[in-house]
Every structure is written in structure tokens, then in C-alpha cells.
Amino acid sequence: xxxxxxxxxxxxxxxxxxxxxxxxxxxxxxxxxxxxxxxxxxxxxxxxxxxxxxxxxxxxxxxxxxxxxxxxxxxxxxxxxxxxxxxxxxxxxxxxxxxxxxxxxxxxxxxxxxxxxxxxxxxxxxxxxxxxxxxxxxxxxxxxxxxxxxxxxxxxxxxxxxxxxxxxxxxxxxxxxxxxxxxxxxxxxxxxxxxxxxxxxxxxxxxxxxxxxxxxxxxxxxxxxxxxxxxxxxxxxxxxxxxxxxxxxxxxxxxxxxxxxxxxxxxxxxxxxxxxxxxxxxxxxxxxxxxxxxxxxxxxxxxxxxxxxxxxxxxxxxxxxxxxxxxxxxxxxxxxxxxxxxxxxxxxxxxxxxxxxxxxxxxxxxxxxxxxxxxxxxxxxxxxxxxxxxxxxxxxxxxxxxxxxxxxxxxxxxxxxxxxxxxxxxxxxxxxxxxxxxxxxxxxxxxxxxxxxxxxxxxxxxxxxxxxxxxxxxxxxxxxxxxxxxxxxxxxxxxxxxxxxxxxxxxxxxxxxxxxxxxxxxxxxxxxxxxxxxxxxxxxxxxxxxxxxxxxxxxxxxxxxxxxxxxxxxxxxxxxxxxxxxxxxxxxxxxxxxxxxxxxxxxxxxxxxxxxxxxxxxxxxxxxxxxxxxxxxxxxxxxxxxxxxxxxxxxxxxxxxxxxxxxxxxxxxxxxxxxxxx
Amino acid sequence: xxxxxxxxxxxxxxxxxxxxxxxxxxxxxxxxxxxxxxxxxxxxxxxxxxxxxxxxxxxxxxxxxxxxxxxxxxxxxxxxxxxxxxxxxxxxxxxxxxxxxxxxxxxxxxxxxxxxxxxxxxxxxxxxxxxxxxxxxxxxxx
Numbered sequence: 001x002x003x004x005x006x007x008x009x010x011x012x013x014x015x016x017x018x019x020x021x022x023x024x025x026x027x028x029x030x031x032x033x034x035x036x037x038x039x040x041x042x043x044x045x046x047x048x049x050x051x052x053x054x055x056x057x058x059x060x061x062x063x064x065x066x067x068x069x070x071x072x073x074x075x076x077x078x079x080x081x082x083x084x085x086x087x088x089x090x091x092x093x094x095x096x097x098x099x100x101x102x103x104x105x106x107x108x109x110x111x112x113x114x115x116x117x118x119x120x121x122x123x124x125x126x127x128x129x130x131x132x133x134x135x136x137x138x139x140x141x142x143x144x145x146x147x148x149x150x151x152x153x154x155x156x157x158x159x160x161x162x163x164x165x166x167x168x169x170x171x172x173x174x175x176x177x178x179x180x181x182x183x184x185x186x187x188x189x190x191x192x193x194x195x196x197x198x199x200x201x202x203x204x205x206x207x208x209x210x211x212x213x214x215x216x217x218x219x220x221x222x223x224x225x226x227x228x229x230x231x232x233x234x235x236x237x238x239x240x241x242x243x244x245x246x247x248x249x250x251x252x253x254x255x256x257x258x259x260x261x262x263x264x265x266x267x268x269x270x271x272x273x274x275x276x277x278x279x280x281x282x283x284x285x286x287x288x289x290x291x292x293x294x295x296x297x298x299x300x301x302x303x304x305x306x307x308x309x310x311x312x313x314x315x316x317x318x319x320x321x322x323x324x325x326x327x328x329x330x331x332x333x334x335x336x337x338x339x340x341x342x343x344x345x346x347x348x349x350x351x352x353x354x355x356x357x358x359x360x361x362x363x364x365x366x367x368x369x370x371x372x373x374x375x376x377x378x379x380x381x382x383x384x385x386x387x388x389x390x391x392x393x394x395x396x397x398x399x400x401x402x403x404x405x406x407x408x409x410x411x412x413x414x415x416x417x418x419x420x421x422x423x424x425x426x427x428x429x430x431x432x433x434x435x436x437x438x439x440x441x442x443x444x445x446x447x448x449x450x451x452x453x454x455x456x457x458x459x460x461x462x463x464x465x466x467x468x469x470x471x472x473x474x475x476x477x478x479x480x481x482x483x484x485x486x487x488x489x490x491x492x493x494x495x496x497x498x499x500x501x502x503x504x505x506x507x508x509x510x511x512x513x514x515x516x517x518x519x520x521x522x523x524x525x526x527x528x529x530x531x532x533x534x535x536x537x538x539x540x541x542x543x544x545x546x547x548x549x550x551x552x553x554x555x556x557x558x559x560x561x562x563x564x565x566x567x568x569x570x571x572x573x574x575x576x577x578x579x580x581x582x583x584x585x586x587x588x589x590x591x592x593x594x595x596x597x598x599x600x601x602x603x604x605x606x607x608x609x610x611x612x613x614x615x616x617x618x619x620x621x622x623x624x625x626x627x628x629x630x631x632x633x634x635x636x637x638x639x640x641x642x643x644x645x646x647x648x649x650x651x652x653x654x655x656x657x658x659x660x661x662x663x664x665x666x667x668x669x670x671x672x673x674x675x676x677x678x
Numbered sequence: 679x680x681x682x683x684x685x686x687x688x689x690x691x692x693x694x695x696x697x698x699x700x701x702x703x704x705x706x707x708x709x710x711x712x713x714x715x716x717x718x719x720x721x722x723x724x725x726x727x728x729x730x731x732x733x734x735x736x737x738x739x740x741x742x743x744x745x746x747x748x749x750x751x752x753x754x755x756x757x758x759x760x761x762x763x764x765x766x767x768x769x770x771x772x773x774x775x776x777x778x779x780x781x782x783x784x785x786x787x788x789x790x791x792x793x794x795x796x797x798x799x800x801x802x803x804x805x806x807x808x809x810x811x812x813x814x815x816x817x818x819x820x
Contacts, residue, residue, distance in 0.1 A: 305731045554715065641716070641726060644764040644817070645735045649718050656728045662714040 011192055012108070014290065015060050019105055022049050023098065024360075027367045030094050038079060038086040047076040053101075059188030059211070064118045065104045071125040072097050078129060093128055095367075097121055155206075159227070162205050163255060166229035171202065173255040174234070176226040178241055179248040187222045190246050194224060197244060201237070202230020227255070293393060296354050303343070303350050304543065304637030310336075310343045311634075311658035351392075351540055358436045358445070359387035361396050365407060365434060372411045379418045379428055380411065385435035391443045392540040398517055399445070399537065402510040406447045406533050407434070409507070414451035414531050424528065426450070441545070442561060443537045450530040454523075456482035466490060483525055484621075487511045515669035518544060518561050518652070520617065536561065544638060546655075546665060548631035549614065551595045555663045557636060557655065558625070562668040564617040566630065568610035583613065583624055590615060592624045593671060616668045623671055638665060687801065689777045689808055690757060690770040692739055695790065696808040697770070698777065698801060703813060705758040705765060707773055710750050722819070727756070727767060734758065736767035742819060743792050761813045768816070777803055782810065 029046045036042070050073040057065035072094070078084040103116040155163075163173050176198075184190050195211060198204050206227035230237060234252050241250045317336045320329045362384050369382045415421075415430040422428055433448040456479040463469040463485050469477075477485075485491055489508040514521045518538050525531040538544055538561050546557035547566075567585065574581050574592065581592040592613065613624040636655040641648060652667035687698035688707070713725040713736055722741035726733050736756060740747065753772040758765060779801030785794040795815050801808040 308731060639733050642733060642735060642764060644766050645716065645719060645723065645726070648716055651716065651718075654714070654726060654733050656731060656733070660728055661712050662726050662728050662733055664714060664716065 011060065011189065013292075015056055016105070016109060017290065018056060019053065019108075022053050023101060023105065024363050025049050026101075027098060028363055030091060030098065031366050031370065033086055033094075034088075034091045040080075043076060043080045043086075047073060047080055050076060055211070059186075059192065061186060061189075062104070062108060064116065065101065065108075067122060068097060068100060068104070068118050068125075071122050071129070075125055075129045090128070093124060097125065155227075159206060163227070163229070166203065166205070167255075171229045171231055172233070173205070173227065173229045174237060175251075175253045175255060176224075176228050176237070176241065177249075177251045178224045178226065179250070180222045180224065181246050181248040184222075184246040191222070191224055194241070194244060194247070195226075198226060198228055198230075198241075201232065201240060202228055204228055291353075293354075296350070296393075299350050300354065300543075303347050304639070306343050307347060307543075307635065307637055308656045308658070310340050312660060314340065315658045347543070351543070352390075354392050354394075354540065355390040356393050356396055357388045357390050358396060358443075361400055361403065362387050362434065362436075364400075364404075368404070368407065369411065369432065372408065376412060377417055378411060378415050378430060380415055380430040380432050383431060383433045383435075385433070386437045389436040389438060389443060391537065395443075395517060395537055395540070398513070399519075399535070402513045402521075402535070403434075403445065403447065405507075405510050406535075407432070410447055410449040410451065410531065410533075414449040414453075416452050420452075438539075439536075441539060443539060445535040445537070446532055447535075448530060448532040453527040453529055453531055454483050454486065454525040455527055459483060459485045463488070463491060483523060486523065487521075512669065518559050520561065543635055545633055546636045547614065547633050548657075548663070549612075549625075549627040550629035550631060551627050553628075555631065555657065555661070556595065556627075557663050557665045558614055558616065559652070559665065559668065560633060562616045562666075564615045564622060567613050567615065567624075569613055570610055574611075585615070585622075588622065590622045590624045592626050594626050595666075596626075616671070621672055625671075636663075636665070684778060687777055687779065687808075687810065688757070688773065689775050689803075690755070690773040692743070692771045693745060696774070696806065697739070698779075698808045698810050699757065699759060699768075699813065700810075701776060703759050703761065705760050708756050708758060708767075710754045710756060710769070720819075724769065729758065729765070729767075732765065734765050734767050736769060737817070738769045739816075740769070740771075742816065743796075759813060759817075761817055764817070766817055777801075777808075779803060779808070779810075785809070 026046060026049045029042055029049065033042050033046065050069045054066055054069040054073055057069060075084075075090075075093075079086060079090070084090070100116060100118055100121045104118070107116055166173050178194060180187050180190055180194075192211060195204060195207060204226055206225075208225045228237070232240065234254060238250050238252045241247055241252075313336050317329070317332050320332065365384065366382055369380065372378075373380050410432055415432065416424070416426075418428040421430060431450050433446065435448075436443060436445045438444075456477075459482045460469070460474045460477060463482075464471065464474055468485070468488050468491060474482075486507045489506065491506055491508070511521050514535055514537070520536040522534040522536070523531065524534065538559075545560040547560055547563060549556050549558060567583075569583055573583055575583070577589070581594075582589050583592060584590070612627055612630050614627060614630075615622055615624050617623075634657075638653045639655055640653050641651065650667055650670045652665045654662050654664050657663050686701040688701055688704050689696055689698045691697070708729070711727045713727055715725040716723065720737075722737050724736045724738050724741075726735050728734075739745075748771070750769075751771070754769065755773045756767040756769055757773065758767045781802040782799040783802070784799055785797040786800075787794045789797060789800070789809055792809075796809070796812055796819075798810045798812045801810050
């Protein structure tokens with residue numbers, strides 16, 4: 001039994017992932033249904049999603065979720081069968097069910113026992129389904145599929161091609177019939193286990209009943225039929241399967257080469273339709289696999305090592321070339337060049353494997369906006385662009401919260417109510433535009449509204465009232481700086497605190513979150529015209545482009561994404577204002593920070609030399625870092641300093657350079673927080 | 679921790695004193711390498727080294743025991759230990775040998791000016807007394 005619990009825990013992960021996906025899909029589809037009304041395919045995809053969830057939640061033993069999805073499915077079936085039309089009431093009910101499903105999901109994530117009460121919503125669904133209809137459907141749609149189907153499913157053309165392919169590759173293809181013992185506790189889970197074991201030994205081309213439709217079957221035996229391809233002999237595969245827990249009997253029958261050419265007669269027409277219907281989904285599955293992020297991280301680490309070693313080999317080769325001139329050295333050169341090309345490709349492939357389209361995140365927004373605009377009495381249109389922009393999976397997760405916060409802010413504070421908009425001569429309907437794009441090796445995300453914009457005067461007044469600023473300070477502020485007050489801790493312009501925004505999680509949290517990801521956030525606002533937030537992120541967290549600089553003989557790395565520009569100045573250009581060295585660059589006064597004191601060194605100003613200054617930025621703020629020397633930029637692999645040293649103020653991590661030495665990576669945002677605190 | 683007399687230890691020295699760590703806690707012993715300093719860390723943490731692609735922190739027993747700084751010599755070594763999840767290097771003046779102790783006594787409050795908490799016990803060998811380090815305290819000393 002404990003083995004089973006382990007297995008279940010493992011599958012719970014997979015289940016939750018799938019659940020997340022399906023819920024998002026359903027949200028999208030319901031929105032579409034609301035917008036465009038009923039078209040056969042929309043309802044069909046929603047129905048299918050509900051059905052899939054029902055199957056998998058039943059297999060996992062989540063009774064509440066199964067029941068809820070069952071009732072949703074039931075209702076959707078009526079719509080599908082044209083017995084019911086799409087009404088706002090129906091949409092609302094569906095959304096309510098979705099919320100309940102999400103709660104159940106949270107319950108499952110937290111523990112195995114769902115605590116959410118589904119009684120009310122199920123009742124609503126039931127009443128809804130039974131109104132208007134004289135004869136509510138008594139037979140659930142899946143009723144016909146739950147029986148233990150032992151017949152071989154019909155083979156579609158693509159299945160036959162797959163068999164052919166496997167046989168061409170020298171694999172043996174079998175029909176496996178596996179009986180599961182009748183007293184097995186959760187047959188569904190067992191079927192999952194068998195499926196996954198078979199997938200490890202070879203490849204499962206087909207399975208009946210398919211995993212999705214496996215319900216808690218009636219007590220009694222369950223027979224699974226697999227079309228399996230592998231390298232094992234008939235006896236071998238049989239003994240492998242027999243070795244699995246809870247397997248009662250196994251039959252294996254080799255599929256001959258010529259058999260695939262024949263069309264196998266469909267066992268039942270209904271079943272055939274079901275299989276046909278499921279085939280697009282099945283096909284898509286066979287082309288993608290789920291890989292745990294951990295494994296990808298590990299892979300990325302290994303590639304990182306390779307990148308480092310490659311730089312080292314290159315360096316060795318250069319040293320050798322200087323000393324010797326013979327064939328071995330030039331051969332080493334060739335190998336090193338080739339290696340660097342391959343490693344470059346490998347690095348790119350692994351990075352790509354970690355990338356997901358930002359769509360994953362954007363898909364959550366339409367529903368959120370719908371609810372928000374409803375709650376706040378605003379009318380707005382959401383425009384999303386660049387959903388296919390890809391970025392690192394970890395980044396997508398990390399950026400979700402800040403982005404949601406920005407969107408909520410935009411709807412709550414940015415956009416005006418329809419009446420106000422009309423008065424100021426704007427269309428009643430506001431526009432919220434969220435777009436993503438690649439801009440030179442970075443990802444940029446914009447959140448733009450055509451709302452009221454941010455009023456610098458109001459910002460100042462509010463900051464004064466909250467004691468963030470003194471009168472004198474406020475007077476010195478430019479409009480630009482006043483707008484930037486939004487990023488100050490403890491600042492929130494909301495007049496009334498709604499549950500939408502202004503719960504103490506201010507823009508300062510958003511900013512520090514983004515900076516933690518080596519990103520930048522910028523704000524551009526025009527009074528009465530709207531506000532635009534621009535978030536710049538690196539493509540990936542693991543490998544960044546860094547500028548190598550020398551400070552006190554030590555090599556340090558400044559992330560390229562933080563660098564605004566690099567200038568060289570003479571001593572004469574450096575002014576001192578109230579004890580602080582500054583330079584003036586295009587009318588902007590930038591304080592100079594010496595990096596040296598952090599490394600127990602002195603900044604030696606050599607009179608004859610130009611001093612390199614690296615101008616780094618955070619929002620509109622700029623600081624100039626004085627360094628001894630610039631070495632150049634390079635792709636670097638970020639490594640943590642480890643738990644022993646822990647988080648060091650001002651240091652984002654370290655990397656290993658081509659010569660094998662360790663170089664520290666600067667954390668620019670901490671510099672600003674320091675400067676801001678002064 | 680129950681210390682049995684049969685356990686093997688790696689004995690090393692700083693100045694004229696001898697210390698030891700259980701052999702199973704030791705990952706490897708390497709020559710002194712270039713150490714990258716890190717600002718704002720505990721004073722006895724010298725920095726980090728690159729141990730075959732892994733970034734490993736290095737600390738100095740001299741600094742930890744408030745002894746005089748001394749320029750590294752040919753015999754200076756880094757004893758790399760595994761402790762809980764961490765790999766940490768400890769800089770010592772020399773590594774002497776692998777040894778066992780005929781007798782181990784609990785440590786006194788202070789051992790030659792060093793807090794007794796740093797030690798699991800004092801081991802007896804033919805060569806004299808050896809302070810057996812308590813890694814928990816050595817590595818996580820505040």
C-alpha cells in the first residue's frame with residue numbers, strides 16, 4: 001500500500017499540472033463562449049476538457065472534483081446537443097463552477113483532503129440542468145465508456161503508420177492484454193502505473209480504455225489493452241508485465257508486419273467515434289513530453305560547466321599556440337573550435353527546452369480582467385500581443401505576480417469609469433494593452449492603459465501626507481521623479497482600499513521582484529492619456545551576459561541588463577556636491593559610487609588616465625560605478641554562493657571564468673536601495 | 679556524537695598545534711588555490727574557490743581561532759569537508775597523517791585560549807594531544 005501512496009504522490013504532481021492546464025483552457029473557452037456565443041466546436045472543447053478532468057480526478061480518487069466536473073459535463077452535453085442555449089446565467093454558473101474547481105485544486109495542492117464544499121454549486125448545476133427540460137438526461141455520457149472494454153480499439157491510419165515505423169526500427173509490436181486483480185484498491189492508479197512502466201520499457205502506441213476515461217470501475221476485474229512497441233521478446237515482455245503488482249494475467253500477441261496493412265474492423269461504431277475524437281489530443285501528446293523542471297535545471301547546470309570548460313580549453317589552446325608551432329596544437333585548435341560550436345548549439349537547445357511562450361501566463365488575464373472590470377464597474381477591452389514570445393519557464397512563474405499586480409493597478413487606478421471617460425472625451429470603453437516582445441536578447445513586457453495617467457502633483461501631495469517626503473524634498477522633485485514615487489515603499493495612491501489593489505503590496509514590491517530577476521521596470525505616463533509600464537527581463541536566469549570589470553585586481557561582473565551605458569571621464573569632469581562625487585551626463589546628475597570600498601580597497605585616481613564609469617540603472621535612477629578597468633563582456637553562468645555563505649548583500653552570485661578563477665556578480669539593485677536609504 | 683577510539687581521523691596542524699577531523703567527514707584535501715574574496719561576510723570566511731566547477735567557500739582556522747595571519751607556505755592545504763548539505767574548505771598550515779586515538783577525553787572549557795566548544799574531544803597519540811574539531815561549531819560559528 002505504501003508503494004501505492006508513493007506512486008500516487010508522484011502522479012499527483014502530474015495530475016496537478018494537467019489540472020492547471022485544463023482549468024486555464026476551460027477559462028479561456030468559457031470566455032470565448034461568452035463573447036462569441038455557441039459554436040459547436042467551442043462547446044465541444046469545453047466538454048472534452050471537463051470530461052478529461054472528470055476521468056483523471058476519478059483515477060486519482062478526488063471525489064468532489066469528479067462530481068463537480070461530472071455535473072458540468074452533463075450540463076455541457078445539453079448545450080452540445082442543442083437542448084440548451086448559451087445564456088449569461090449559464091456562463092456565470094460555469095464560471096462559478098470554475099472557481100470552485102480552482103478551490104478544489106488549491107485544496108489538493110495543500111493536502112489530499114479537499115475542504116471546499118461543493119454541495120451548493122452541484123445543486124445549482126443540477127437544478128439548472130433540470131429546468132426547461134422535460135426529460136433531463138438520465139444517462140451520463142461516459143456511462144458507456146466505463147465498462148471494462150476488452151476489445152481492441154480500431155486502428156486509425158496514423159496508428160498503423162506508427163506501427164509500421166516501430167517495426168521498421170526493428171521493434172516488436174504487441175497487443176498486450178493485462179488483467180488487473182479484482183481486489184486492487186484503485187484500479188485507475190494501477191493502470192497509470194502499468195502505462196508508465198510500459199512507456200519506460202518501450203512505447204505505448206494505444207491504450208484502451210484510455211487513461212482519461214478510466215473511472216473508478218465497478219468492483220470486478222479490469223482488463224487493459226495496450227498496443228505496445230519495444231525490443232523485448234514475447235516471453236520477456238510477458239514476464240516483465242507479470243512482475244508488476246496487481247497484475248492477474250497477461251497475454252501478448254505479436255502484430256505481424258502485414259497485419260497493419262489491413263484495416264481492423266471497428267468493434268463498435270460509438271467507440272470508433274470516441275477514438276477518432278480523441279486522436280488529435282493523443283497525437284499531440286506523443287509529440288511532447290513532460291519533463292520536471294529539476295531535470296532541465298540539472299541539464300542547464302551541466303551545460304554551464306561545459307561552457308566554462310570550453311572557455312578554458314580555448315585559453316589553453318591559445319597559450320600552447322604561443323609557445324609551440326606544430327600540428328598537434330593546430331589540431332587542438334580545430335577541436336576547440338568545433339567543440340565551442342557544438343556547446344553553443346547545445347546551450348541554445350537546452351535554453352529553448354526551458355522556454356515557454358508567455359501565452360501560458362497571458363491566458364490567465366482575460367478571466368481576471370472580466371471579473372475585475374465587473375467588480376469595479378469599468379468597461380474595458382483587453383488587447384494582448386506577442387503571446388508567442390518565449391522566455392524561461394522560471395521567469396514566467398516569477399513574473400506572474402508582479403504582472404498581475406500591474407494589471408490590477410491599471411484597471412483599478414489607471415482606467416476611469418465609463419462616465420468619467422465620456423466627460424473627458426474618451427470612448428466609454430477603456431483599453432488595456434499587454435504586449436510582449438523580444439528586444440535584443442531581452443524580453444520586454446508592456447502593460448499599457450489609456451486611462452487617467454499619473455498626476456505628479458497628486459503623487460507629491462500623497463507622499464507628503466504619508467510622510468515619505470518632506471516639504472523641501474517635494475519642491476525639488478521633477479515631475480519625472482514625482483511619478484517615480486510610486487516605487488517608494490509604503491506608497492499607494494488608492495483613495496479607498498479595495499480588495500483589488502492597495503493591500504499593502506505596493507509597487508515597491510513589484511519593482512524589487514523584477515530587479516531580483518535581473519530585470520528593469522520603467523514607467524511612462526501622460527496625464528489624461530494613460531500610463532505604460534515597461535518591464536525588461538533577461539531571456540533566462542541561468543546564463544546572462546555580463547560586463548567583466550577589474551576592481552582592486554579582482555574581476556567582477558556587472559549584469560549587462562543593468563547597464564545603461566559606459567563612459568570614460570577625466571578627473572576634471574568629476575564634481576563634488578555635498579561630499580558626493582557626481583558627474584553630469586546630458587543634464588542628468590549621476591552620483592558616482594566607488595566599488596572599491598566594498599572590497600577593502602582604495603580607489604586610486606590616476607591623474608593622467610580616464611576613469612571608466614559604468615552607468616547602471618534602476619527605473620529612472622542612475623548610478624555611476626567607478627572601476628579600475630573594463631575587460632569586456634562575456635556570457636556567464638550564474639552560480640549561487642551556496643547555502644553556507646548564503647545571501648551576501650550586493651552580490652547576486654558567482655561564476656567561473658575561463659582561467660578557472662571565481663568572479664563575483666554584482667547585484668545592482670542593492671546599490672540603489674542603499675543609496676535610497678541614505 | 680559518540681566517539682569511538684577506533685575511528686580514523688585526519689590530523690593536521692596550525693602553528694605548533696595539532697587538530698583532527700573524522701575521516702568520513704572529509705571530502706578531499708587540496709593545495710591552496712586562488713581564493714576570490716567576498717565582501718560583507720564573516721571575517722573568518724576567506725572567500726570562494728573553484729573546485730572542479732563547483733563554487734566552494736573557504737574559511738581560515740587561523741582567523742577563527744584568532745591566531746596571527748601567516749603567509750601561506752608550500753605545505754598549506756585546504757581540507758574540504760562535507761557537512762550537512764554543504765561542502766566547505768578549511769585552510770590549514772599542513773596536513774600530517776591519518777591516525778587513530780588510543781583515548782579521547784572530553785574537552786576542557788578552553789583549549790589553549792580557544793573556546794572548548796570548537797572541540798568534540800581531545801585525542802591522545804604518541805605525538806601528543808590533538809584537538810578533534812566539532813564541525814557544527816567550526817563551520818557555523820557566529
